[in-house]
Amino acid sequence: MNPVVTGVGFITPIGNDRDSVGLSLREGRHGIERVEFLGNPDLPVKVAGTVKGFNVESPRWREWTWPSAVHIPKDVVRGLAPHGVYAFCAIEQALSHAGLRAPDIAGDPSTGLYCASAGSAMLLHHNVAQMRAARGARGNPLGVVSSIAGTLNFNLGAHYGIIGNVCGFVSACTSSSHALGYAVDDLRLGRLDRAIVVGAEELNADSLLPFAHMRALSGCADPGTASCPFDVRRNGFVGAGGAVALVVEAPAAAAKRGARPLAEASGWGQAADGYSIAASHPEGAGLRLAMERALADARVGPGDIDLVSAHATSTPVGDAAEAIAIARVFGGRGLHPVVSATKGLTGHSLSVSGVMQAGFCILSISGAFMPGNPHLAEAARECDGLELPRATVARAPARILSNSSGFGGSNVCHVFSAPGRFTG
Amino acid sequence: MSPAPDPALPVPALAGFPPEVREAFQRYRTDGDTTAAEKVVIAAAVDYRPAGAGVARAVTDDTRLIEDLGYDSVAVAELAFFLEDVFDMTISNEDILAVRTIADLRGCVMRKLAGKAGAA
Numbered sequence: 001m002n003p004v005v006t007g008v009g010f011i012t013p014i015g016n017d018r019d020s021v022g023l024s025l026r027e028g029r030h031g032i033e034r035v036e037f038l039g040n041p042d043l044p045v046k047v048a049g050t051v052k053g054f055n056v057e058s059p060r061w062r063e064w065t066w067p068s069a070v071h072i073p074k075d076v077v078r079g080l081a082p083h084g085v086y087a088f089c090a091i092e093q094a095l096s097h098a099g100l101r102a103p104d105i106a107g108d109p110s111t112g113l114y115c116a117s118a119g120s121a122m123l124l125h126h127n128v129a130q131m132r133a134a135r136g137a138r139g140n141p142l143g144v145v146s147s148i149a150g151t152l153n154f155n156l157g158a159h160y161g162i163i164g165n166v167c168g169f170v171s172a173c174t175s176s177s178h179a180l181g182y183a184v185d186d187l188r189l190g191r192l193d194r195a196i197v198v199g200a201e202e203l204n205a206d207s208l209l210p211f212a213h214m215r216a217l218s219g220c221a222d223p224g225t226a227s228c229p230f231d232v233r234r235n236g237f238v239g240a241g242g243a244v245a246l247v248v249e250a251p252a253a254a255a256k257r258g259a260r261p262l263a264e265a266s267g268w269g270q271a272a273d274g275y276s277i278a279a280s281h282p283e284g285a286g287l288r289l290a291m292e293r294a295l296a297d298a299r300v301g302p303g304d305i306d307l308v309s310a311h312a313t314s315t316p317v318g319d320a321a322e323a324i325a326i327a328r329v330f331g332g333r334g335l336h337p338v339v340s341a342t343k344g345l346t347g348h349s350l351s352v353s354g355v356m357q358a359g360f361c362i363l364s365i366s367g368a369f370m371p372g373n374p375h376l377a378e379a380a381r382e383c384d385g386l387e388l389p390r391a392t393v394a395r396a397p398a399r400i401l402s403n404s405s406g407f408g409g410s411n412v413c414h415v416f417s418a419p420g421r422f423t424g
Numbered sequence: 425m426s427p428a429p430d431p432a433l434p435v436p437a438l439a440g441f442p443p444e445v446r447e448a449f450q451r452y453r454t455d456g457d458t459t460a461a462e463k464v465v466i467a468a469a470v471d472y473r474p475a476g477a478g479v480a481r482a483v484t485d486d487t488r489l490i491e492d493l494g495y496d497s498v499a500v501a502e503l504a505f506f507l508e509d510v511f512d513m514t515i516s517n518e519d520i521l522a523v524r525t526i527a528d529l530r531g532c533v534m535r536k537l538a539g540k541a542g543a544a
Contacts (some may be wrong), residue, residue, distance in 0.1 A: 060436055060437070060439060062437075062439045062440030062441075063436075063439050063440070073475035073476075074471075074475055075472075075473075075474045075475045075476075075499070076475070078502065130509075137514055138505060138508050138509070138514060139505070140505055141498065141501035141502050141504075141505050142498070142502060
């Protein structure tokens with residue numbers, strides 16, 4: 001039996017709760033703003049997908065603020081990175097949505113935690129600089145747990161009293177898709193009844209500017225058009241921060257406590273390009289194989305998919321590779337599912353990407369709509385044959401294929417199905 | 425003699441502490457008021473106690489960090505680093521292992537500060 005998603009929590013550039021995120025997706029409202037980093041107006045990075053309602057810019061936690069409705073105990077926030085604050089808020093929402101309270105999962109051997117984060121470059125830099133200033137004599141005792149890539153698992157696992165398992169995933173922009181995939185497998189194997197899956201990233205000079213130095217970011221200064229996946233004008237991704245959390249449960253466990261399934265996690269697949277440290281395979285070979293494996297795992301065919309949630313980050317090479325891969329999986333069989341690239345609205349939040357798309361897929365299924373591609377003016381030649389509606393499609397998708405690709409040629413795809421259309 | 429720190433400069437580590445604690449620290453910096461420094465030490469000991477440690481009681485000289493305030497080894501390390509950072513001094517493992525009570529902690533920090541003043 002395939003697991004079901006019973007709760008979702010969002011801290012995203014397009015909203016910090018289900019209703020506002022759903023509205024932004026339906027109405028094609030983006031969450032991208034003008035930004036300036038390090039007081040340098042000459043940097044070629046002019047816009048980003050910002051998180052609103054938080055101030056976590058300082059390396060000092062005492063200066064942070066977050067929505068007052070969320071209580072983060074002081075001894076917990078001290079160990080968190082800025083993106084850990086986002087993750088905490090997203091998990092609180094997801095638990096509440098699933099009808100769970102923190103004490104319900106504390107000390108429960110059947111609940112596990114699956115995290116995705118690249119760590120906090122800002123805090124790592126700050127902590128190491130502080131240590132060097134003292135010539136190694138002292139440093140922040142929580143420097144390690146607040147800044148390295150396992151920071152979410154260390155802190156959140158301890159805070160929530162998770163004992164089923166606690167793990168973290170570092171595969172760049174496929175990290176949270178991997179986290180969800182391995183959670184799905186553990187649930188299917190009966191190792192656990194419930195998984196909390198969370199991905200989070202902060203947005204600051206230390207996290208984002210290194211991508212500018214790779215020439216991977218858009219230099220466009222217009223928040224309304226900078227992120228334009230699949231468009232001929234696309235010239236790099238727009239960075240973003242945030243966190244998304246899911247509660248995923250074995251169907252029997254969800255039914256036992258009367259939780260309402262929002263969608264089924266029907267299957268997943270992964271494959272790698274074996275081609276470049278950063279660039280996609282030119283024809284999306286690994287992504288195509290990952291899509292085919294996800295469909296096979298879900299025991300569905302390409303004709304069963306109504307919506308493809310594209311990874312498309314608005315980079316010239318990556319979007320072209322994905323368009324070719326989608327065309328080969330679907331177009332080659334005369335199929336034209338709706339293709340939606342939501343990073344046009346959010347920007348690209350790296351480790352969060354996969355679980356953010358998963359959250360959007362849940363909203364599409366429960367809200368009976370398919371997000372459009374409002375920043376698409378002229379589709380690139382590689383997109384010939386892809387169904388890329390500009391406006392939201394007011395039709396409920398029964399099954400969605402959601403794509404993720406990351407540095408090192410990692411590709412992970414998930415299939416989500418509407419309740420009542422389960423494949424298990 | 426090292427130059428005296430500018431008392432007008434804010435101390436980032438004290439952001440978020442009550443105004444009277446920040447004022448006490450300024451008094452210590454400008455006047456060398458050690459009673460004011462003790463106030464900062466006690467405020468830090470209260471601030472860094474783990475949240476799950478139960479009901480807070482009045483802190484006295486005899487209050488024990490672990491048994492009464494619920495400190496664990498990580499929180500002790502955080503408190504020591506905070507005091508090192510704020511007062512620009514080094515607290516060794518031996519120093520901190522000898523601290524059981526608020527009076528021990530205050531004594532430890534005051535000895536370090538006296539040593540600094542003497543060295544300067």
